[in-house]
Amino acid sequence: VDEDLIINTTTRCPVCLCLDASGSMSQIIEGEFINTGRTEFNDGVNWNIVEGGISRLDKMEEGLNAFLDAIKEDSVARLSIELEIVTFSSEINEIVPFSTVDSISEIPEIQTQDATHIGEAINFCLKKLEQRKQSYIDNGVGYYQPILVVMSDGEDNGNPEVFKDACNRVHSLVNGRKLNCFTIGIDQESNMNKLNQISPAKRLNSVKFNEFFIWLSKSVQQISRSRAGEIISLTPTSSWENLTT
Amino acid sequence: MTWKCSNLSIIGTGHVKDNVVCQDYSISQTTDDLTYLIISDGAGSVKYADIGAKLACETVLSLFTSSFDDFFISLETKIYSSIQTAVLDSLGSYIIEHSLNATVHDFSSTLVGVFISKERYITIHIGDGIIGMVKEGNLEVISPPRNGEFANETFFTTSPDCFCGFHIAKGIIDTLDISFFSMTDGTSSSFYQNGKLISQRMIKQLSSLSVLLPNELFNRFLEKVIQEKVKQYTHDDCSFGFVSCESCTSFSRIFGQKDLSENDFLLLVQYLKRSATGFSKDSIPAEEEVLVQMLIEAGLLDENNQESYINVWSEG
Numbered sequence: 001v002d003e004d005l006i007i008n009t010t011t012r013c014p015v016c017l018c019l020d021a022s023g024s025m026s027q028i029i030e031g032e033f034i035n036t037g038r039t040e041f042n043d044g045v046n047w048n049i050v051e052g053g054i055s056r057l058d059k060m061e062e063g064l065n066a067f068l069d070a071i072k073e074d075s076v077a078r079l080s081i082e083l084e085i086v087t088f089s090s091e092i093n094e095i096v097p098f099s100t101v102d103s104i105s106e107i108p109e110i111q112t113q114d115a116t117h118i119g120e121a122i123n124f125c126l127k128k129l130e131q132r133k134q135s136y137i138d139n140g141v142g143y144y145q146p147i148l149v150v151m152s153d154g155e156d157n158g159n160p161e162v163f164k165d166a167c168n169r170v171h172s173l174v175n176g177r178k179l180n181c182f183t184i185g186i187d188q189e190s191n192m193n194k195l196n197q198i199s200p201a202k203r204l205n206s207v208k209f210n211e212f213f214i215w216l217s218k219s220v221q222q223i224s225r226s227r228a229g230e231i232i233s234l235t236p237t238s239s240w241e242n243l244t245t
Numbered sequence: 246m247t248w249k250c251s252n253l254s255i256i257g258t259g260h261v262k263d264n265v266v267c268q269d270y271s272i273s274q275t276t277d278d279l280t281y282l283i284i285s286d287g288a289g290s291v292k293y294a295d296i297g298a299k300l301a302c303e304t305v306l307s308l309f310t311s312s313f314d315d316f317f318i319s320l321e322t323k324i325y326s327s328i329q330t331a332v333l334d335s336l337g338s339y340i341i342e343h344s345l346n347a348t349v350h351d352f353s354s355t356l357v358g359v360f361i362s363k364e365r366y367i368t369i370h371i372g373d374g375i376i377g378m379v380k381e382g383n384l385e386v387i388s389p390p391r392n393g394e395f396a397n398e399t400f401f402t403t404s405p406d407c408f409c410g411f412h413i414a415k416g417i418i419d420t421l422d423i424s425f426f427s428m429t430d431g432t433s434s435s436f437y438q439n440g441k442l443i444s445q446r447m448i449k450q451l452s453s454l455s456v457l458l459p460n461e462l463f464n465r466f467l468e469k470v471i472q473e474k475v476k477q478y479t480h481d482d483c484s485f486g487f488v489s490c491e492s493c494t495s496f497s498r499i500f501g502q503k504d505l506s507e508n509d510f511l512l513l514v515q516y517l518k519r520s521a522t523g524f525s526k527d528s529i530p531a532e533e534e535v536l537v538q539m540l541i542e543a544g545l546l547d548e549n550n551q552e553s554y555i556n557v558w559s560e561g
Contacts, residue, residue, distance in 0.1 A: 009438060011396040140439030142396040178394070226289075226397040 297352030
């Protein structure tokens, strides 16, 4: 029994964030750091180990917190938007199971690991979205079209067949208007060819995670307030999208 | 069998804030041949939603005025086809007549309609909104919302697949104690949740009051209910309407009167007030107590402060 669905019958907008937590997310991109002189082979690359600095992951976590803060300020969205956060590397971790934003006090620290298994992670997220939809149906709670956000550098080293299967499932759901999928390359070096196989991908400009998540919060707030038959025009992505190829 | 009808469409807070006109439209009337209540909710995102809603109501009224008898014995597919063709033709003509750079989809709306002729009824429904009835004190939904899978999906008069969201019901009216009601999704947000009607008592009270009160007073009361009880739960426009058999409430059975004047009604309320305060509750005849309780629950009498009752009719 999901007590929250009994107590809070607000129409839900399920959002599943499928986030890359492979070793490459530890790459330092800003700030001062000291090189330790050590190296480590991780996620297919030989890395210099440093102390200090701001990593891609730090930026992503900062963006996630900005997303939560923005939603919490919206009296409708905080009770409507349900967030699921899944991180993937060689393992898939459900770090936040589906919960209304109102009930999420903080986002657990994300741990990076070797490898990038995108297909496996997408399949896991689709399964979670399907299960959540069923919970809404079982409890008589209305819901909006689910949203899947995939953020990665696209350097997949999972099972190619699983990746292909995951892409096909996403295409089928998106074409059937059963799913909204946003695929985001996290920086200029992202493998956009790979990411475009999931859904038409956009690339973050200068790792603007914060700007992306603020945009996402505005978009889901619009959806959570939409009425029957309303066509939603999402706000422009110029604040975070890198339009260069 | 004589009928009383009333309808009301009130702009929602969202449209007031966005400086947009009310996109709900509703009409009701009773004549010798046909009694009707039609409500249409223009799609929020289309350019001519308000005009589309008005044209849908007027077109369907014209169709049922000429074809009720035929529709009563027709298959659902024929009625659906007639309605959609007539609405699309009407919208197309409007576009040409006003030289608009628009398509029929710019006029999309949902539709609920109740039609009564010679002890027979037909209800039609496209998209969201609700049609229900109070029959011999029992409340039932005739036609629940016809939506897509997701909360912001529904069917419109202009949807190519609107047959999926179309519902029709027909029947013989075999009792005098019957009242039909319908509402748009803005109103139903306060009366229908998780596939069930809530606030059933209020709907029953409203259906009784729709006969008990003169139309003008009932509409004022209905507006008060929507403003105070419904609008706080939705940003959308709100429409609500009733078609009631005039013999259906306890009022006519108790007092043997029908349409009261405003003055008569005030006298009645004062009488009831005196009855309620002048006698112990045990001494109030059971039938009158029901009415007193109904008026108290409806907000027309204040149980705790007998000196001031909520006189909704004098506020206007």
